Amino acid sequence: MIKRISLSSLRSIDDDLDEVAVISSNAAPESVRYGDGHHHYSQTANGPRVVPGIITAGVDRTKLLTNTTSSLQNANRKPSNNLNRNNDDDDDETNDDDNHHHHHHLKDRCPSQQSLIAVNCDQQQDKQSILSSTNATTTTTATIINGKNNSKKRSIHQMTTGLINRNDLEISKKTRELRRKEIRKEFEKWENVTGSIHHKSGCNWSFVFDPSGRLCYYWSLIVSIAFLYNFWSIIYRCAFQEINEKTVASWFALDYFADFIYILDILVNFRTGYLEEGVLQTDSVKLRQHYMNCTIFYIDCLCLLPLDFLYLSIGFKSILRCFRLVKIYRFWAFLDRTERHTNYPNIFRTLSLLHYILAIFHWNACLSHIIHMKDGFGSRDWFTRSKNKDCEGVTCDYLHAMYWSVLALTTIGDLPTPRTKSEYVFLISQLVFGLFLFATVLGHVANIVTNVSAARKEFQAKLDAVKTYMRMRRVPDHIQTKVIRWFDYLWMTQKSSDEERSVGCLPDKLKAEIAIHVHLDTLKRVEIFQNTEAGFLCELVLRLRPVLFSPGDYICRKGEVGKEMYIVNRGRLQVVTDNGKTVLATLRAGSYFGEISILNMGTAGNRRTASVRSVGYSDLFCLNKQDMWDVLKDYPAARVRLEAIAVKRLEKYRKEPLKKIAMGRSKSTPGLVESKGKIPVNNLNILQAMKENQSASTATLIKADVEDDENENDDLNMNGEKIINGKQQQDDGNLDETIESTSSMDTMKASSKDSHQNHQGQSLIAQQNCCDQILQNKTIAHQQQQQQTSTAFLSPSILATTNNYHQQQQQTPQTLIYSHLLSPNVALVNFDQRSQQHTPSPSTMQQTTTNNNNNNFYPSSPQMPHHISPSSLHQQQFLQAQHPHHPHHHHHFNTSPSPYCTINDNSSYNNIQIEFPTQDALLSEIKRLRERLLTMETENASMSMKLNQQQWQVENRLAEIEHQISSAASANSCSAAQLGFISSNSSMASVEDNERNKESII
């Protein structure tokens, strides 16, 4: 009985649950001890434990435990529900009733037995339910009660902090007391229940051995040792020294101890379960009958044939014990099982072979000695050892006999010619046997050696084949080296090159189980495998294919069609932008990637959203798209979940530091075209770039700020007035990143050429007073925004531009804006009205759309073409206009902290002063643009998910409607058919019909 139990001890019990139990066959539960010695629980929460291999029998333990569990759950429910109730008496009564009920109940239940596995499982669950319920209750009160020590600590804490008032303290004490009582009761009750199994029910505690259990195995080891004793000693004593007075006691003791083991073995066999139709039988009557109907029973009885009584007449002759050797079947069974179970089969085989050889030499030596003694071999020199004072006695005789035996059996010995018939017969048979033995030994040794090196040979053969192939196909040296290194790594990490084949013969369930266990550490870190259905996990795990990548290998490249996803088992990988330089993320064991494209979640559909590169050797699991979809088809819930995770991840990627994203997107951002090197953005010398490109664009770029898409339109002006909305809200942040040395100016240049061709005569003369004018017209812009209809559909992601008519009667210079550098809210254009109507050149269009398609800048959603409307293109074109006639403009950037830089164009044209945004302003706009892009991509992803879900709903609805239609049809037909035959069965029939219809629809 557990009289004192605290929460801490409960925890200890919980910890103890996995330890090995110590139990004796008839051990009373009280005497069973567990734990490390410090915690001597006379009984665990689970009652006496069961050694693996033993099936406890005598009562219907499953039912019993179910009852126990339910009663405990009831008991647990009560206290938790009645935690604040102080009426213990009620509880006591109820518990007593329960106990009584259980005792009564148990007395009626004894006969059948359950398999060990079931019992153990139930016990574990039982245990867990007890502890979990206890823990659950404890948790609820954990803030108040937490064992003695904690309460003490808390009291101090309460005193010091004064957070809990005196009343609370009293309540907590009461609750604590109550709780303690409840726990005590729970365990008393439980103990009573389990105690009744052993004592009160009157059922005997007995064992049934599981034939495949460990205990049976250990027992067979003991029996094997007893057999070996007989095997070696009987012949020895027979040949060399019969039991003499000196040794009689020890021989007798050993003999009868071995016999005792044999007797025990018969008893054990009576209680060893057997499989009937694949089910382990544990019923004692059945077991007995089964054993007694077996030949083994008779063999076992034969082994114990009591010929010892003949000692009285013929004396102590060990040959009378020869029947004990029949037990060899147990020894063989033991060897067999060991060979199957051992992890070192070759070592075991070698030892076993050695034993057999020695045993044969031993028997041969003993038989030789017997013949020698009987036929007077001793009269001849060849066998009689020369009298030697150094080696006398039985041992020396034995060793001498053994020596000759070894010589003879290994066919090494120079045996003298036999003379008598018996000598001839013996020697001939000895030589023949020796020959066989030799051949067998050689064969075995060869086998073992082959087995040991089989893996290596197979590996080597593969490598050789690959090498030969590469040589024949003249594969470049560096690839050959890479391949050989790959093999090196494979061998070093002791990975079978064909792991799948090793377990290929197993059924899928077992394979999945193995795979789960082998890769458990990795898999449990993978988000998609967490909290998933077991079936889903099994199916996926079975489809995982191990792959190994070498350093620098690209597992996938951005823009490729995704066909697999990967899970990192070992190694380090980098998610990089398509230039391969910017690292977006580093992936380690447990990470997975490639899911976006195979789930078609990315903005680019089934295309890879990033490139992934192996840093060193990477050991990955590959999952095919087809496989993935096959599995997801059967697990729609998992699919929704996976997609949700993918969306979340997508969002996460988007939220990655701007720096990384910026770098990743640099190529796809118009104007930030990738080139070879990188230069820090702060060092980006726009002036220099301008010079180099000689774009000579005269532009007035005025920062505009619009808070959202709608506001963008606020800045649009059709009136030919320059608009300015110069307030900059964006914080440039710490854009200290480097950006790739953009050849934005290259783009400009290209654009400018096109623009020039199409807009000859529209020279861009950015005059100093333009800016002033813009400033003046700032307010006018707002008034006139409603007139701007053509720009209303402009994509905010492209650019909201304003057509600013600057003195319509004049051919005024345009105010240029670099669309790719400005955000939607940087909208400022001053160009001729006519140019607005101008159709953009195909080349420009092409360029723009190429950007869209290739660089993924614009989400490839169907609505996107809207954004790239002719109008926007048109505007872009204008924005990219240049001044071709004056290739040698010299722009000087104003380094003032103002958001604008002034470019003094000292060209021949005139002295143009361009207000150019500062780097900070530009960066801010870049940042905004990118953020906007990310938002759109995320929205796109979530939209696609929603679409998926809607698709599901529609499908379901469709099925429902179909079902309804068919049910209605069948109901009609039924009613028509049964018109006039209204019987009591009619409704039943129609229901059945409906059901049938339903099934057929399903």
Ligand SMILES: Nc1ncnc2c1ncn2[C@@H]1O[C@@H]2COP(=O)(O)O[C@H]2[C@H]1O
């Ligand atoms: N920023 C990022 N951080 C981590 N992983 C990423 C990032 N971007 C893309 N990936 C992963 O890289 C994979 C490339 O192929 P997918 O687009 O199929 O799926 C992608 C994601 O799994």
